[in-house]
Amino acid sequence: NAGVTQTPKFQVLKTGQSMTLQCAQDMNHNSMYWYRQDPGMGLRLIYYSASEGTTDKGEVPNGYNVSRLNKREFSLRLESAAPSQTSVYFCASSDIFTSTNEQYFGPGTRLTVT
Amino acid sequence: AQSVAQPEDQVNVAEGNPLTVKCTYSVSGNPYLFWYVQYPNRGLQFLLKYITGDNLVKGSYGFEAEFNKSQTSFHLKKPSALVSDSALYFCAVRTNTNAGKSTFGDGTTLTVKP
Numbered sequence: 001n002a003g004v005t006q007t008p009k010f011q012v013l014k015t016g017q018s019m020t021l022q023c024a025q026d027m028n029h030n031s032m033y034w035y036r037q038d039p040g041m042g043l044r045l046i047y048y049s050a051s052e053g054t055t056d057k058g059e060v061p062n063g064y065n066v067s068r069l070n071k072r073e074f075s076l077r078l079e080s081a082a083p084s085q086t087s088v089y090f091c092a093s094s095d096i097f098t099s100t101n102e103q104y105f106g107p108g109t110r111l112t113v114t
Numbered sequence: 115a116q117s118v119a120q121p122e123d124q125v126n127v128a129e130g131n132p133l134t135v136k137c138t139y140s141v142s143g144n145p146y147l148f149w150y151v152q153y154p155n156r157g158l159q160f161l162l163k164y165i166t167g168d169n170l171v172k173g174s175y176g177f178e179a180e181f182n183k184s185q186t187s188f189h190l191k192k193p194s195a196l197v198s199d200s201a202l203y204f205c206a207v208r209t210n211t212n213a214g215k216s217t218f219g220d221g222t223t224l225t226v227k228p
Contacts, residue, residue, distance in 0.1 A: 031214045042220040096214035101146055105157035
């Protein structure tokens with residue numbers, strides 16, 4: 001049981017390049033989330049997927065797109081990276097339809113845009 | 115809208131002393147409250163939660179938290195701090211009507227000195 005996995009762990013992009021961050025969970029959770037973490041700003045929700053087949057914007061969606069590929073996988077795409085997107089990105093999952101309300105987090109992807 | 119405030123960026127305590135990390139929240143409806151811990155270069159780990167029932171909840175590693183509805187607070191406590199408790203702590207809130215979207219505080223860095 002690996003929990004939530006994310007790839008890659010580190011990435012350096014030039015301004016304007018694109019990339020996709022991958023996330024997978026093996027806990028059969030319905031809901032998945034993408035956050036970014038910046039110093040002194042806590043975690044900010046980028047996009048979330050309450051259940052397979054649905055996605056919705058969070059607090060800071062501009063510059064990002066997501067795909068809920070199946071129940072296990074939820075990817076985050078940066079179409080044209082900007083230095084303001086330098087951050088640590090976390091994927092999380094939970095099962096809001098049961099008593100498992102807490103979120104389980106992946107190890108994070110540290111992204112630098114130059 | 116829901117929000118969380120962690121009024122202290124940093125809390126310093128001596129090993130063996132009790133610790134408190136403060137959290138206040140604002141939400142429409144009944145809150146679901148969570149504490150998470152983050153160690154350096156790691157994802158967040160769930161510590162404990164309040165959904166309903168007893169106002170005092172116990173969690174991992176000897177931590178506990180008290181839900182106070184009148185003061186809209188959910189402070190994290192531990193009777194005797196360990197050096198290994200040093201980490202970044204996040205409080206989070208959600209309700210049962212917003213598809214699992216949690217709002218996180220900005221985090222409090224706990225340093226326990228030997």
